[in-house]
Amino acid sequence: MEALLRRTAEAHGLVTAWEEARVPALRAVGRKWESADDRYVEVEHLLSWHVSTALRRTAVTAPGASARAAPVVLARLRGEQHTLPPEALAAGLVERGLPTRTFGAAVPAEALRAAVGRSGPTAAVLWSQSRRTADGVLARQVASTAFGPSGARTVPVVLLAGPGWSARSVTAGMRRPRGLREALDAISALHA
Missing domain, CATH: 1.10.287 (Helix Hairpins)
Known part of the structure; x- marks a missing residue:
């Protein structure tokens, strides 16, 4: 196999x-x-x-990621057990030379926000397989988590990945890719 x-x-x-x-x-x-x-x-x-x-x-x-590129944070939300789609995205990002910070199952909300605030990612991908695990409040909090010194702060683009997210979950600073290729292309464009 x-x-x-x-x-x-x-x-x-x-x-x-x-x-x-x-x-x-x-x-x-x-x-x-x-x-x-x-x-x-x-x-x-x-x-x-x-x-x-x-x-x-x-x-x-895969070839090593650029040390100068901001990372992409990949997280599965609380209660989420599905691992393969985020693993496919992580492999695709590494294949494209983009650094990732991939978290295991059910990262606590506060820990995720702290990691985003410390690492300054260009994008944060929040995986949800079902409506039960999608957390719009957390997605908005991550999308507004600033990184960097005053006057040069950045916030990540949040990608709501997986079938758990509804179209109405998407607000400013968020995208909802429909599949692996679309997510890879959207993140790659942020690093161009």
């Missing part, structure tokens, strides 16, 4: 491999599991593990 995942990404690139092979395979396995009364759950977990491993391997072996 690892070799197949690696060959697919090498042949077609990370984004195409994600959008046209990995996501469809994960969805198919998920549908099989849902329709089989929890049978095949081990297949979904096995596939997820190997996809995660392949994404992290890409992030480690």
Whole structure:
């Protein structure tokens, strides 16, 4: 499985491999599991593990990020268990030479705001798989978190990533990318 995942990404690139092979395979396995009364759950977990491993391997072996570029903060919101889409974004950013600060599951709101205030990211990506985990109040707070000395302060662009966000969640200083390619392009444009 690892070799197949690696060959697919090498042949077609990370984004195409994600959008046209990995996501469809994960969805198919998920549908099989849902329709089989929890049978095949081990297949979904096995596939997820190997996809995660392949994404992290890409992030480690990609060319180094520019030391002068401001980082991109990637966070999964409180209660959020899904990891693969943010991992795909992190791998894609590293592949493009952009530094990331990726947080694990359910980073507390205060810790996220503090990290944004200390690191001065160009963008903060907030991942939410479901409406239950989307936190518009936190998104607005992150979007208004300033970095830098008085007179030269910056605030990050907040990307509301994942299907948990509604269109009405987007306010000033925020974007809602529809997929991996759109998120990578939007963040890359901020660093151009």
